[in-house]
Amino acid sequence: MKHLAEYRDGDTARRLAAEIGRIVTRPWALMEVCGGQTHSIIRNGVDQLLPPEVELIHGPGCPVCVTPLETIDRALAIAARPGVIFCSFGDMLRVPGSRDNLFAVKARGADVRVVYSPLDAIALAKAHPDREVVFLAIGFETTAPANAMAVKLARQHGLANFSMLVSHVLVPPAIEAIMRSPGNRVSAFLAAGHVCSVMGTWQYPPLAERFRVPIVVTGFEPLDLLEGIRRTVAQLEAGRHEVENAYARVVTERGNEAAQRVIAEVFAPVDRAWRGIGVIPDSGWRLADAYRDFDAEIRFAVGDVTAVESPLCHSGEVLKGTLKPNQCPAFGRECTPRTPLGATMVSSEGACAAYYHAGRFVEPAIAGATHDAS
Amino acid sequence: MTRPDPPDMSRFTCPAPLADYPHVVLGHGGGGILSRDLIEHVFLPAFTNPLLDRLGDSTVVDLTADLAAGGRLVLSTDSYVVRPLFFPGGSIGDLAVNGTVNDLAMSGGRPRYLTAAFIIEEGLPIETLGDVVTRVGRAAAVAGVQIVTGDTKVVERGHGDGVYITTAGVGIVPPGVRLGPDAVRPGDVVIASGTLGDHGMAIMSVREGLAFEAEIMSDSAPLHGLVAAMLAACPTIRLLRDPTRGGVATSLGEIAVATNLGIEIDEPSLPIRPVVAAACELLGLDPLQVANEGKLLAIVPEASAAAVLAAMHGHEHGRDAVAIGRVVDRHPRRVVMRTAIGATRIVPMPLGEQLPRIC
Numbered sequence A: 001m002k003h004l005a006e007y008r009d010g011d012t013a014r015r016l017a018a019e020i021g022r023i024v025t026r027p028w029a030l031m032e033v034c035g036g037q038t039h040s041i042i043r044n045g046v047d048q049l050l051p052p053e054v055e056l057i058h059g060p061g062c063p064v065c066v067t068p069l070e071t072i073d074r075a076l077a078i079a080a081r082p083g084v085i086f087c088s089f090g091d092m093l094r095v096p097g098s099r100d101n102l103f104a105v106k107a108r109g110a111d112v113r114v115v116y117s118p119l120d121a122i123a124l125a126k127a128h129p130d131r132e133v134v135f136l137a138i139g140f141e142t143t144a145p146a147n148a149m150a151v152k153l154a155r156q157h158g159l160a161n162f163s164m165l166v167s168h169v170l171v172p173p174a175i176e177a178i179m180r181s182p183g184n185r186v187s188a189f190l191a192a193g194h195v196c197s198v199m200g201t202w203q204y205p206p207l208a209e210r211f212r213v214p215i216v217v218t219g220f221e222p223l224d225l226l227e228g229i230r231r232t233v234a235q236l237e238a239g240r241h242e243v244e245n246a247y248a249r250v251v252t253e254r255g256n257e258a259a260q261r262v263i264a265e266v267f268a269p270v271d272r273a274w275r276g277i278g279v280i281p282d283s284g285w286r287l288a289d290a291y292r293d294f295d296a297e298i299r300f301a302v303g304d305v306t307a308v309e310s311p312l313c314h315s316g317e318v319l320k321g322t323l324k325p326n327q328c329p330a331f332g333r334e335c336t337p338r339t340p341l342g343a344t345m346v347s348s349e350g351a352c353a354a355y356y357h358a359g360r361f362v363e364p365a366i367a368g369a370t371h372d373a374s
Numbered sequence B: 001m002t003r004p005d006p007p008d009m010s011r012f013t014c015p016a017p018l019a020d021y022p023h024v025v026l027g028h029g030g031g032g033i034l035s036r037d038l039i040e041h042v043f044l045p046a047f048t049n050p051l052l053d054r055l056g057d058s059t060v061v062d063l064t065a066d067l068a069a070g071g072r073l074v075l076s077t078d079s080y081v082v083r084p085l086f087f088p089g090g091s092i093g094d095l096a097v098n099g100t101v102n103d104l105a106m107s108g109g110r111p112r113y114l115t116a117a118f119i120i121e122e123g124l125p126i127e128t129l130g131d132v133v134t135r136v137g138r139a140a141a142v143a144g145v146q147i148v149t150g151d152t153k154v155v156e157r158g159h160g161d162g163v164y165i166t167t168a169g170v171g172i173v174p175p176g177v178r179l180g181p182d183a184v185r186p187g188d189v190v191i192a193s194g195t196l197g198d199h200g201m202a203i204m205s206v207r208e209g210l211a212f213e214a215e216i217m218s219d220s221a222p223l224h225g226l227v228a229a230m231l232a233a234c235p236t237i238r239l240l241r242d243p244t245r246g247g248v249a250t251s252l253g254e255i256a257v258a259t260n261l262g263i264e265i266d267e268p269s270l271p272i273r274p275v276v277a278a279a280c281e282l283l284g285l286d287p288l289q290v291a292n293e294g295k296l297l298a299i300v301p302e303a304s305a306a307a308v309l310a311a312m313h314g315h316e317h318g319r320d321a322v323a324i325g326r327v328v329d330r331h332p333r334r335v336v337m338r339t340a341i342g343a344t345r346i347v348p349m350p351l352g353e354q355l356p357r358i359c
Helices: A010-023 A035-044 A069-079 A102-107 A118-127 A144-156 A171-180 A193-199 A205-211 A222-238 A257-266 A289-294 A315-320 A351-357 A363-367 B033-047 B064-068 B092-105 B126-143 B198-207 B224-233 B247-259 B274-283 B302-313
Strands: A028-034 A054-061 A084-088 A111-114 A132-139 A162-169 A188-192 A215-218 A243-245 A267-274 A278-287 B072-080 B110-121 B146-155 B163-173 B189-192 B239-241 B262-266 B297-300 B322-328 B335-338 B344-346
Touching (some): A010 A222, A028 A035, A028 A171, A028 A193, A035 A222, A035 A351, A035 B344, A054 A171, A054 A222, A054 A315, A069 A084, A069 A102, A069 A162, A084 A118, A102 A111, A118 A144, A118 A162, A132 A144, A144 A257, A144 A289, A162 A289, A171 A188, A188 A193, A193 A215, A193 A257, A278 A289, A315 A351, B033 B146, B072 B092, B092 B163, B126 B146, B189 B302, B198 B274, B224 B302, B239 B247, B247 B297, B247 B335, B297 B302, B302 B322
Parallel strands (some): A028 A054, A132 A162, A188 A215, A215 A243, B262 B335
Antiparallel strands (some): A267 A278, B072 B163, B189 B297, B189 B322, B239 B297, B335 B344
16 A cells, blocks of 8 residues: 555645646546546545536446446346356446346345456356356456456366356447547546556557547546646647556556457457447457357347336436536436446446445535534 | 162263264254253353353343442343354454443443353354354453353254354443433544454455455454543543444444534544555455444544543553544534545445445
C-alpha cells in the first residue's frame, strides 16, 4: 500500500485541481471509460475538486453492467442444471436476469461458487471429474488473458468437464459507438489504464484521428485521474486530439504481447450485444472455432435463450453518458441495490450503484456537504 | 441353594469409552448415556465450575449484592456460525465467548455468567469438538466469566457446518453508567479502539484460500476490561458499539439514525493495517464494511476525549485507539467521510454480504 498512498496525497490533488481550473476556459465533457475509474472518482470525490467547466461522464466500462441479459439468463439456465458447478466472480451473483439472479438459483439448490480466478474453476473441474464445471467469463480485455489461459489449460489437461460461458467485450468499438451515437456530448476520453496494460495504446491513434477526440490513458488513483483530466483538458484547450499515456508506470505502447497472443489464439471477434446499449459490431470475443468444444453456450444448448429488459431501466442512457444515474426516474425508487432493475445498480463498478452508495440522490446535496472536524 | 447377589449397578459405567466413537453420532444428542458421556468427557473438563458441575436443568445464581449496590442487570444472546471453525487468531469458541461478553460490555456491563448451547453436526470428529470446547473454556477463563448451564444437540450430517454455538450472558452495569443514543450530542468525538477490518479479512483469507504477504489475524478479544478502564476515565461516555458484522459503516450508520444526528469521519485517520487495506483493495471490499471481533467504537464528550484515549492506550486492547471523527448536527442520520484528497462522500451501510469484484 505504500505505493498507493503517494497517489492519494491531498496537497498534490489540490494542486492538480487548481492547475486544471487555471487552464480551463469553457465547458468540456470527459468520459472515463472504465467502471473502476467511476468507482474511484465517486469514492474519493475526485469530481468535487474539479472546476464547474469540467464534467465527467461515466462510460460503459463496467463489465458486469454491460453483460447482456441473455447471457445472465443463459447462466441461470446452466447453473440450474443438475450436476453443474457454476463458477462466477462475486459481483455477478446479484445481477438480475429476466426473473432471477444467481443468488436465487443457488438458494434453490444450484451449486454456484464464487471464484477469484478462472484457474479456480480449472481446479474444481479436476477435483470433480463427475461434474460439469462452467465458468462465466465476462469482462473487458483486462480479464481475457487469464480466461484464455484457463481454456488452454483445460485442453492441455484433457478436462472434458470444463466449459466457459463467454461474454467478453472490447473498449475501442465502444468508443467508436459512443462517438457515432446521435446526441453524443463526449469531447474526450480517459482511456482505461488496466485494459491498456494488456492491449497497449496502439489501437487508439486511429480513433483519436477519425473522431478528432483526445484519448488519455488514465489510472485509477485520485492523482492518476486528476493528472489524466489535466492532460485531457490541456489538449482540448489547445485544440489537439492525441493519444497520451498518463499511466506510464503500468502501460506501454505495445502492451503485454504474450497476453495478446494467447487471446488471439483462444478468442475470435464477434458482434456483441451490450446491456442497455444494443449490438455493437465486432465489440466482443467468443471462443475461437478451435476451442468451440469448451463453449458452454453450445454444450448446454442455451443459445436460443432470449430476454426482455425492464422498461423502467434507463441503464443504457447511463452507460452512454446521456443520463446521470440520479436523473433516472427509477433511481432510488423502483431501483435500489436491494431491488436492482439493471446491472448498473449492482456491480461495485456500476455508475448507479456508485451514486447510490455515495448517497448522491440529489447532486447538489453532497457537493454542498462541508466538514470541519479537526 | 443360594442365589447369587444381584449385581451392583450403581458403579456401572459404559465399557465402551468415548474414544470408541471418534466422531459425533446422532446418539450423542439423544439425552442418554452417550450424551452424558460427551458432557462428562468433553464439556465439563473445559468449563468446570461449582455451578455447572451440579448439572441441573437450570442454574441459580446470586446477584443480590450487586443489585443492592445499585447495579443493573444486562442480558444478551448471540449465535455463532462461522466457517472455518478455526482461523488465524481465533476460533468459533473464542467468538462465542468474546462476542457475547462484548455485547454486554457495550452497555457498560461487567459480564458474570454465560450459558452455552452447541448444535453439533453428526460426523464431526470428537477431537475437533474437543478443540472447540477447550477454546470456549479458555476464552471464558480469560474473560473471567463462568459458563453455568448449557445444552447439546446433534443434527444429521449435512445439516450444519460442524458446530454452531449459541451463548447468552448476564452481567452487571455499575451504578451511574447509562450508555445510549439519547446521550449523544453534536461535538462528541468518535473513537475507534484499534485497527479495523482484521477479523473479516482473516476469515476471508482462509475461507477463500487467499495468501497475502503477511498473515492477517482475527482480533477476537474480550473488551469489558477496556470498557471498565474507559468508564473509570470518563463515567459519562455516551455510547459504545462493537462493529462486528457490517463493520464500522453499519455501526456508525445505526448511531446516526438512532441519534438523528450526523457523523463525520476522516479517511486519513482511520486505523487500517496496510495488509488489510491491500487485501480489501485487491478484492474490491470496503474495510469499513468488514467485521471486527475485538474492537469498539466510542462516542465520548469532547472534553473527555483525551482522557479516554489515554486510558485506552494503557490497556492491551486499546493501544492503537484513535479519534476518527465527530458527531455533528449537519446532515442528520448520515455518515459522511472526508476523503484523503479532501472531498466528501457519504458512507453507506452495506446491503448484505460484500461481494468480491471481478477486476
